[in-house]
Amino acid sequence: MRSLARHKMIRLSCQQASRLLSQQQDEPLMFGKRVRLRLHLMYCDACTNVSRQFATLRMAMHRWRDKD
């Protein structure tokens, strides 16, 4: 992967990571994006929390739909 060779390309901002977290809820990410996101989540508590919030949101919508 060409992008992996370039450090600047690897580091995501939280803003970029949040976009990918959302996108990941809708479609599998391409390999490069998936790796960069995973790296970001390793050191970023904020985005780890956002990831959990997005997952909670999905679960809540399904429970809301199926509650009766």
Added chain:
Amino acid sequence: MPPNASSAEAGVTIEFAALAEQRVYLMRIARMELRDEHAAEDCVSDVLTQAYERRAAFRGDSSLRTWLTSILKNRIIDLLRKQWREQPIEEGPSGEQDFDNLFDETGHYAEMPSHVRDPADLCQEEGFLSAVQRCVDRLPKRIGQVFVLREVFGSDTKELCKDLGLTTSNVWVQLYRARMMLRTCLEKNGFGNAQPG
């Protein structure tokens, strides 16, 4: 003889009462999608009538609810297409500036998003589900409609593009906005409150 055995070739017999039982559920999701009580009523009545007329086509391999939801979804997509055609998009420039105020100059979150300790537990709480519903109802209309199609009606990206005439990146932007607005909304009265300390 088990009831299903006799009806295998003719489809499963559906009583109108069984359809009518699903009305409250159908109304609830139609209302969230359409944001208009009358439109939701009309839509659900059409769906129930149509389902009754086509009851022989119900195979019984999915639940009645699933079958009715798919009929409702098609009906709603027709409606949205028509509405959206009549009122073309009020889109702002897509993207990069979105939610800038949540991030500092280095692109990191300015405020720590709250940690949801136990999502499954939180989603059992009626109060939390109501808070989520209120936040969804407050989303800008179109963003809310795309989001509800995705999360409640289960449309995937491809379907959303095809059904609503949107590009893939547009769908992603809409769903991203919806989720970011919802998480911000729930920071105030959802994620935080339920998890003291």
